[in-house]
Amino acid sequence: MKTRNFTLLVLVLLLAAASLAVAKPGDRGDCPLGREDGSGPHKARILERLDLSETQQAAIDKIHTESREAGLETRKRIMRLQNELEGLMLQDEPETDEVVKLVRRIGELKTEQQVRRAQTRLEIREQLTDEQRDRMMALRGDRGPRSGRRGQGHGPGSRGPRGGRF
Numbered sequence: 001m002k003t004r005n006f007t008l009l010v011l012v013l014l015l016a017a018a019s020l021a022v023a024k025p026g027d028r029g030d031c032p033l034g035r036e037d038g039s040g041p042h043k044a045r046i047l048e049r050l051d052l053s054e055t056q057q058a059a060i061d062k063i064h065t066e067s068r069e070a071g072l073e074t075r076k077r078i079m080r081l082q083n084e085l086e087g088l089m090l091q092d093e094p095e096t097d098e099v100v101k102l103v104r105r106i107g108e109l110k111t112e113q114q115v116r117r118a119q120t121r122l123e124i125r126e127q128l129t130d131e132q133r134d135r136m137m138a139l140r141g142d143r144g145p146r147s148g149r150r151g152q153g154h155g156p157g158s159r160g161p162r163g164g165r166f
Contacts, residue, residue: 046139050132059127067120071113078109 047060085102088094125133 046136049139050128050135052132056127060124063120063123063127067116071116074109074112074116078106078113081106081109 047057052060081102085099085106088099088102128136
């Protein structure tokens, strides 16, 4: 009897571990808003509380889809440039001009991303009534500009005070 219970417990633990291993980090299910376009699960919950009409919801979903698609190529370009920069930094004597050029280009692309996020937010606001906008602002509260983004910052983190890059 004890062996059977122990075996059952081990089986349950293995199944739980397997389900965690299959889950992707950052996977947010079918939520159309929890993606790289600057919106996340918190914003999805806010939009649910705004009593959107079907027309408004369809328009907002379309805005998010278009923003995500437009941002995908930019994100790919940033990743390629970051990889290229890392390759340069691995050289014994990297060309300073090339490093600066890559850093500036990455900065330009990140600025494009920020502009796109702001445009997306403005397009969504255009879909809301004045009452819905007021309610959205009240629901957002005093979260601050970066309060929902864990793990993003410039201070010491899991890679140490220098970010593990030198």
